[in-house]
Amino acid sequence: MKETRPVVHVVDDDVSFRTAVLRLLRAAGHETRGYGSAAELLAAEPGQSPGCIVLDVRMPGASGLDLQKALAAAEEPLPIVFLTGHGDIPATVQAMKAGAVDFLTKPVERGVLLPAVEGALARDVRARTERTRLRELRARYDTLTPREAEVLPLVVSGLLNKQIAAGLGLAERTVKAHRARVMEKMRVESLADLVRMASQLGLQKPGDR
């Protein structure tokens, strides 16, 4: 995570509305960038640095919802605050299902827009921290030997060394050594921590098969 100020990206084809929103966000102390179309935003690869997107649903070219799909597929998806005309219920439902942070109707009050943007930015910070942590976790996991990787899910599923040894046709001592290496490489102190990590990595427990 680079040490840069988060950027609020505003996408709206209506220049006058976009200008007003950019002004308000700047006045509230945000770093901002404006785009006239979804294509412009995508070309700018906004996910490179932290931030969020304020997006008009009804736009010529790719609509806001299409853009949402494209952004969600990116490596670093930014949270989206949707703006829409009044009563566009089908679009609202669709956007919410696709994971919009907020869905605001135009015209939007400062008291509504600014907290929504703050919320989206906070969410981005959390998501980034989480993604960073997960990446680290995965890096640790990648240092495991194939045998250690085989032992790990059996350990977290609560099996005793003796049981694992029997299952894998190894000596109990060998299993014990593997377990110690796994704990060390994954940098955990307790079995409980290891279990939590395994679940975050999405490792299947043998019992679930």
Place this chain on the structure above:
Amino acid sequence: MNQATDYLAMAREWQATFDAIQDAVMILDPDYRIVRANTATASFLGVPPDSLVGARCHQLFHGKDCPNEGCPSRAALRSNRHEEAEVFIEAKGVWLHVSSDPILDAAGSVTGIVHTARDITERKAARNALIESQAQLLALVESTLDMIWCVDPKRFGLMMFNTGLKDYFQQHRGIQIEPGMTPDQLLPKRSTAQWRAFYRRALREGPFVTEYVTTSETHVLLLSLSPLMRGAEVFGISVFGRDITALRKSENQLQQLHERLAHAARVSALGQLTSALAHELNQPLGAILTNADAAELLLQSTPPALKEVRSILADIRKDNQRASEVIQRLRRLLKRRELQMVPLRIEEIIQETVALLRSEIASRKVSVRVEVTTGLPPVAGDRVHLEQVLLNLMVNGMDAMDANPPEARRLVVRASHSDERTVAVEVSDCGHGIPADQLSRIFDPFHSTKREGLGMGLAISRTLIQAHGGGIEAHNNRGPGATLRFTLPALSAPEGEAG
């Protein structure tokens, strides 16, 4: 024997005179016996002249034993005066004009009759034909409810008139009209000048047609005036007048009905566009609110960013203007009103309609191309009605392309010269086209090819275009889709607008 020679000569001279007369002349005795007859008599009867003497007149001419009831000779024998009659000779199918003059002796007694007969069959036929044609003419003139009359070219006094005119004056002015009456005697003071002007115009310019609203404004008459000629001389002015009050009234009602329908169609078209219009309004309103919010924050900062606040205020003003334009457009569309014809530039109509549909176009992912030939003449039209037509056609075009993938939703609006006096506007889509069997019916009211359609859009469009003196038609494109095309008469050099 000089005297005898003289008598003979006189007798020959008289006989020659007698025979030279083309009419049949006979001398009858008081018993209707022929004493003398000229050659014309013999040739009329087709017998030798000698065979006539001694024969009875009624025997020869009528084949009867006694004179006819109407025989002028019989009358002359009784009256001792000249008598005449028209007599029909059945055997020959001939009409004779017969005069009978008594020959009196010194004592004043009738000694004979001079009976002169002239064949008047042809003359009588000609006269009958004239009478018949006059009767027919009269029947023709009287067979109509229209008013027909003529006036003399000097005082404009009534010469002839039909019952239509007589009844009109009887009914509406309580006047029993008579030949010779002048406009001053017939008409209220306020309208005499106008009527004299009508008559004078007919004398000056020849035949013309005009509409006339009576001074009481209760009647509308359609008048056709024309000078009446005999050779090169104008002997009168004819007027054919038709009371079109009822017609006008129903036309007005139709016009009102049409306006109500157009209004209904506009409202329903607007219903379809509600979300688009809401968006149109929301944009500037949203910008205004957000700008105001930003300004408040900027004023709280130290030092307050006054420069930016000023540009915010300018933008707020601009957006306010934008919002009120949307509202004005809406108001114009919603208002039920009469046709207001003004000179218009067709490209402006197209631009405004495209602007009105901007959001609709965006949300339906349609690409719209506008092609306008440069230097198009203006048209006379009602802005709102023409925008309404174009809006209908464009929405129809977009509807037709709903099933297309977005890249194949192309709408082209074209304006060009049809010919130098006509401007044509076309709306072409790439949609499903119009089924061949429906092409002729799509302008009929309540005929819709859309499941949720009312079938009024194109019907109204056609009525509106026709009210502009234009036409509208539809055809399928050579490629996919259909083209709707309407034409409007171009305004050329400004003409005097006669009221």
